[in-house]
Amino acid sequence: MKNYINYVAATLAIATLTQCKPKSASQVVTGDAASKVYVAPGKYDEVYNFVSGGFSGQLAVYGLPSARLLRVIPVFSQNPENGWGYSEETKPMLNTSHGFIPWDDLHHVALSQTNGLDDGRWVFVNGNNTPRVARIDLKTFRTAEIIELPNSSGNHSSPFLTENSEYVIAGTRFSTPLDGNNDVAISSYKENFKGTISFIKVDPTSGNMSVPFQVVMPPFNFDLSRAGKGPSHDWFFFSCYNTEQANTLLEVNASQRDKDFVVAINWKKIEEYAKANKGRVTTSKYAHNIYDDKTHTATSTISEGIVQFDAAELKGMIYLIPCPKSPHGCDTDPTGEYIVAGGKLAATIPVFSFSKIIKAIEGKQFDAEFAGLPVIKYEAALYGEVPKPGLGPLHTEFDDKGNAYTSMFVSSEVVKWNIKDLKVIDRKPTFYSLGHLMVVGGGTAHPYGKYLVAYNKITKDRYLPTGPELSQSAQLFDISGEKMEMLSDFPTIGEPHYAQAIEASKIKDGQVRFFKIEDNKHPFAAKGEKESKVVRTGNRIDVYATCIRSHFSPDNIEGIQLGDEVYFHVTNLEQDWDVPHGFAIKGAATAELLVMPGETCTLKWTPDRIGVIPFYCTDFCSALHQEMQGYMRVSPKGSTVKLKWSLGDFSSDAPVAAATK
Amino acid sequence: MKKNVFRLLLTGALATILFVACNSEGTKEGEQTTTTEQTAAPVVAGQSGVVDDQSQKNVVGIAVGSPDHTTLVTAVKAAELVDALSNAGPFTVFAPTNAAFAKLPAGTVEGLLKPEKKDALQEILQYHVSVGVYKLENLKDGQQIDEVFGGKVTIGVKDGKYTVNGANILATVPASNGVVYVIDQVIFAPAKK
Numbered sequence: 054m055k056n057y058i059n060y061v062a063a064t065l066a067i068a069t070l071t072q073c074k075p076k077s078a079s080q081v082v083t084g085d086a087a088s089k090v091y092v093a094p095g096k097y098d099e100v101y102n103f104v105s106g107g108f109s110g111q112l113a114v115y116g117l118p119s120a121r122l123l124r125v126i127p128v129f130s131q132n133p134e135n136g137w138g139y140s141e142e143t144k145p146m147l148n149t150s151h152g153f154i155p156w157d158d159l160h161h162v163a164l165s166q167t168n169g170l171d172d173g174r175w176v177f178v179n180g181n182n183t184p185r186v187a188r189i190d191l192k193t194f195r196t197a198e199i200i201e202l203p204n205s206s207g208n209h210s211s212p213f214l215t216e217n218s219e220y221v222i223a224g225t226r227f228s229t230p231l232d233g234n235n236d237v238a239i240s241s242y243k244e245n246f247k248g249t250i251s252f253i254k255v256d257p258t259s260g261n262m263s264v265p266f267q268v269v270m271p272p273f274n275f276d277l278s279r280a281g282k283g284p285s286h287d288w289f290f291f292s293c294y295n296t297e298q299a300n301t302l303l304e305v306n307a308s309q310r311d312k313d314f315v316v317a318i319n320w321k322k323i324e325e326y327a328k329a330n331k332g333r334v335t336t337s338k339y340a341h342n343i344y345d346d347k348t349h350t351a352t353s354t355i356s357e358g359i360v361q362f363d364a365a366e367l368k369g370m371i372y373l374i375p376c377p378k379s380p381h382g383c384d385t386d387p388t389g390e391y392i393v394a395g396g397k398l399a400a401t402i403p404v405f406s407f408s409k410i411i412k413a414i415e416g417k418q419f420d421a422e423f424a425g426l427p428v429i430k431y432e433a434a435l436y437g438e439v440p441k442p443g444l445g446p447l448h449t450e451f452d453d454k455g456n457a458y459t460s461m462f463v464s465s466e467v468v469k470w471n472i473k474d475l476k477v478i479d480r481k482p483t484f485y486s487l488g489h490l491m492v493v494g495g496g497t498a499h500p501y502g503k504y505l506v507a508y509n510k511i512t513k514d515r516y517l518p519t520g521p522e523l524s525q526s527a528q529l530f531d532i533s534g535e536k537m538e539m540l541s542d543f544p545t546i547g548e549p550h551y552a553q554a555i556e557a558s559k560i561k562d563g564q565v566r567f568f569k570i571e572d573n574k575h576p577f578a579a580k581g582e583k584e585s586k587v588v589r590t591g592n593r594i595d596v597y598a599t600c601i602r603s604h605f606s607p608d609n610i611e612g613i614q615l616g617d618e619v620y621f622h623v624t625n626l627e628q629d630w631d632v633p634h635g636f637a638i639k640g641a642a643t644a645e646l647l648v649m650p651g652e653t654c655t656l657k658w659t660p661d662r663i664g665v666i667p668f669y670c671t672d673f674c675s676a677l678h679q680e681m682q683g684y685m686r687v688s689p690k691g692s693t694v695k696l697k698w699s700l701g702d703f704s705s706d707a708p709v710a711a712a713t714k
Numbered sequence: 715m716k717k718n719v720f721r722l723l724l725t726g727a728l729a730t731i732l733f734v735a736c737n738s739e740g741t742k743e744g745e746q747t748t749t750t751e752q753t754a755a756p757v758v759a760g761q762s763g764v765v766d767d768q769s770q771k772n773v774v775g776i777a778v779g780s781p782d783h784t785t786l787v788t789a790v791k792a793a794e795l796v797d798a799l800s801n802a803g804p805f806t807v808f809a810p811t812n813a814a815f816a817k818l819p820a821g822t823v824e825g826l827l828k829p830e831k832k833d834a835l836q837e838i839l840q841y842h843v844s845v846g847v848y849k850l851e852n853l854k855d856g857q858q859i860d861e862v863f864g865g866k867v868t869i870g871v872k873d874g875k876y877t878v879n880g881a882n883i884l885a886t887v888p889a890s891n892g893v894v895y896v897i898d899q900v901i902f903a904p905a906k907k
Binding site: 602 | 770802845846892
């Protein structure tokens with residue numbers, strides 16, 4: 054009782070303290086910012102915000118405007134808290150042509166679109182390091198598919214979607230020698246190295262991905278991209294740098310030329326060309342991993358052979374547009390007419406006009422070819438330049454009122470400007486040094502607007518200090534008025550590299566609350582306690598286990614021997630929203646499991662000693678959660694202890710399946 | 715065990731007080747700011763307020779869905795136990811039918827439903843609830859089960875028929891958060907010594 058009194062006192066003390074906090078602590082926040090981010094208990098946020106976790110390899114989901122962290126979705130990195138990448142069912146998801154890769158660097162987020170609008174079905178994300186693209190199903194908020202991209206290194210220019218999610222485009226950052234010609238001198242970069250752009254086809258019903266072909270490009274570094282919209286629907290625009298084609302000290306050597314390029318690619322024509330031409334089939338191997346919600350199990354297939362086309366053979370489909378100084382972002386506005394490139398070392402922001410680009414192509418207003426590709430004259434493609442926008446322009450997103458918002462890394466500010474007259478309207482500092490920014494629906498044909506979030510690289514004194522390693526920061530702005538207003542500042546997981554946001558109404562009502570037990574097609578599912586059993590096959594033991602408030606069946610197992618491999622297939626029998634059960638074994642060298650209602654998950658456990666080993670539920674499931682436990686007896690190899698299992702008074706001897714030869 | 719339940723209930727009570735306190739503060743704030751969409755504090759509903767037509771029914775949902783348990787449902791509401799019984803549990807609930815309540819002396823139910831009798835009603839109802847799932851196939855003759863309030867009930871198993879404190883168990887209904895045994899009498903805790 055005393056404890057409760059203390060607790061109440063402490064709560065009151067905190068409340069009092071909060072009220073006494075001086076307002077001057079937040080210098081840039083004014084007016085009623087607090088009320089604009091306040092979402093009352095039990096109320097929902099207005100939008101889902103999908104924020105990449107950068108080097109964490111995962112995807113975070115925040116609600117805006119509250120900035121409450123709703124979920125971290127494991128994608129490329131193992132996650133011992135729920136068994137992702139550890140359970141037998143999910144291990145195949147992290148398979149690659151390099152074998153099992155338990156981590157990656159997740160940079161970009163692309164919500165699926167229909168008619169240029171976010172449709173809330175899937176979100177695609179990239180693995181930068183071991184080049185992969187993942188698709189997350191927004192009914193379950195789980196990673197449903199991961200496909201590896203051969204002949205790509207540093208899958209940075211990825212994933213970017215066409216207006217109807219026909220294709221996901223993925224360009225390589227590193228150019229490398231391609232498969233079949235790998236063992237070459239690094240100094241032979243210009244002759245032997247190539248860039249690639251992979252075309253990933255998305256099945257419109259299932260969302261399943263395939264890589265029908267790749268385009269082999271000159272050895273530039275491809276950075277970012279956007280598909281066209283409306284009139285420019287058939288096109289993609291890529292930024293690239295290192296057109297110097299340097300292979301060392303890029304910091305200096307890739308900054309020599311005054312202009313690099315924006316690459317305009319007519320994906321529609323290339324698609325037609327690919328249908329009519331066979332292309333070159335390489336020996337490249339790549340993994341394709343799919344998770345099935347019915348078997349609750351992933352499969353990984355290694356495919357071999359990919360079709361390639363050389364950029365030079367795609368006449369009339371690929372054009373280079375000179376762009377000042379190592380462009381980074383390359384963003385198309387909602388109308389599809391304007392392409393904004395952020396030259397990170399440039400003094401202006403060039404805005405290209407799609408209609409002028411088409412006229413320039415028709416009128417052959419070209420400079421000399423570069424690497425075998427036509428180069429459109431800069432002025433012929435240019436709509437205009439935003440003068441003195443700030444230092445280090447990177448990325449641009451758009452609101453619903455004809456304005457653009459560009460992140461300025463070097464000067465650490467968001468700059469709002471008008472697309473038509475190219476005049477700067479407002480600038481606000483961020484704390485500190487933002488990379489990407491995002492506007493809700495800011496990459497679509499009809500942005501939702503209202504909120505902008507800046508994702509910063511440097512945190513320093515923004516929050517209570519936590520030693521040398523600090524969480525990175527995001528800052529939320531209200532952009533509904535003429536001037537931007539900073540509302541709040543919140544820490545994120547990993548590196549919040551890029552993000553997208555979508556109206557909650559497009560996602561929230563389609564959620565899967567639990568898996569129906571009758572639909573469970575897992576080969577080792579026990580769909581009721583009567584089906585729970587233990588089966589020995591040679592030195593493999595399969596435990597068909599169930600869990601429900603508040604016990605496992607079986608919860609006593611004997612007859613396991615040192616040298617056995619034990620597979621715990623745990624089926625959660627609950628059919629109730631938000632009642633997962635955990636499963637943890639003392640000394641388990643891998644992870645625990647978190648099993649959703651109706652699901653079956655498998656933990657492989659290899660006993661390392663003789664004795665009685667406890668297991669228990671790790672998810673506080675009920676008032677008797679602490680009673681949810683069991684024991685396994687491990688005996689020496691060759692022991693005469695019979696295999697048996699029980700729950701309560703019920704027990705039986707195990708049938709021993711014939712050992713497979 | 716008993717202590718644990720008591721602690722749980724106590725925590726719940728304190729949490730409720732704190733929540734209510736915070737909520738009234740929230741109301742004030744809501745009134746002060748005109749820019750927010752939230753103007754009034756929502757009615758305080760616990761887990762019973764969750765809109766969920768997909769999950770298996772919990773013990774309250776089963777009682778509500780049964781035409782034979784309207785008196786019990788009325789009583790559970792009057793005793794403000796709807797939220798507690800909608801929570802994770804798990805519970806074993808002995809659910810007297812309308813006919814069972816009708817066997818009580820005239821006026822008993824009406825008397826217990828009066829606001830000033832809420833404590834007494836809660837005590838009676840909590841003698842019908844145990845925290846834990848006691849499955850029928852695991853029940854043994856003479857087994858005692860500790861209830862949330864009022865001590866233990868005694869299970870009888872004879873000739874394949876099950877009773878609790880002499881009341882017949884008429885039916886077993888599994889629930890998401892436990893099990894409901896339909897019984898033909900209201901059961902009472904033995905008088906305090």
